[in-house]
Amino acid sequence: MDARFKPGDVVRVRKAFPLGHIRTPFYIRGHSGVIERICGSFGNPEELAQQRSGEPKQPLYRVRFRQKEVWPDYQGSDADVLEVEIFQHWLE
Amino acid sequence: MKDSGADDGSYQPYSYFQLMEVSLRELLVEKGVLTEAQVTEEVEAMRRRSPAIGARVVAKAWTDPGYKSRLLANGSQACTDLGIDVAALKLVVVENTPGTHNVVVCTLCSCYPRMLLGIPPEWYKSRSYRSRTVREPRAVLSEFGLQLDLDTNIRVHDSTADMRYLVLPMRPAGTEGWSEERLASIVTRDCMIGVAVPKPH
């Protein structure tokens, strides 16, 4: 599967709350950040958890978020960031 | 397989989960899925994995700028180049600088670079660490005794998928001319998670 995004792209994490095994943390859904790097392509954990192959492999990105944009009450520097690995199908 | 434990002749019943472990293992051996020898060997292999391995990597990066570049570009390959068996580890090394401090957490479970640091500490797996580090890293770090001023930015890494993280701390002043071995001796596990910084002693 081709990587849709590249480092520097602004992306938003989909705001969805489905059932199943998910590696996109609840706290980051709906938030916008910037692609920090493409990690490569890996089997989809949501499918692997259900005894399925997880193929085709999905592009995985590290996405950088500004802490003050994620938490309304964040205590720290404006430049503090949170970097999370997110699979392509969770990004738009 | 002998269980280690009190050898004073007193017999104590298994806990429910200990019973589950021994039962599962015996069933798997009976079915030819694995052998006791394989289990023993892997227990010993994991016992040999300790933060000393990660510390070697850090010390090498401190003394060899070319190695440090390679480590930051491809962590797993750089570790393999030092003869470290990283198996399937996909390592991202994040560098502390005067303006940036890194700290690693796994909010969803307790992902950790086990091949380099061994088994994670209890606190790393705790609710408090997993919940609060992403949201109030400065407060969590100060609980570990690490105070950072606002001129130092914090990067928190939530290890949610296939990558694993190692913090490359800054080499402290007062270590000029030290051997790699001596440098490695001040790089603790907590420095490589990001809740501490190395101190020369």
Place this chain on the structure above:
Amino acid sequence: MIERSYHDMGGLPAGKVEPTEHDYVEWERRVDALMVLLSGGKGGKRLMTVDELRKNIEALPPDAYDRMSYYERWVTSITQTMIQRGVITTEELGRKMAELGKRDGRKV
């Protein structure tokens, strides 16, 4: 909030981080070793994935999740996965646990 799974705790309020260390005992190390082997590491037969390990831990009721120790959650999840995969059956496990429970055990 019902949409948030119990294990998915990033950002929730919690108490002070207690810097506890834990000396792992043998049975816990063996659980770790079982996971390495069963997920195909070190020449083991790949019979499960780490994703299934995580999924089955996430399926634990909140009370159990909190009360069980790390490797208690792991051994439960690995065993559950082996049953789901048909490597062992519930009956086999029950009989084996009853049999071994009668043998003199030692605290490990």
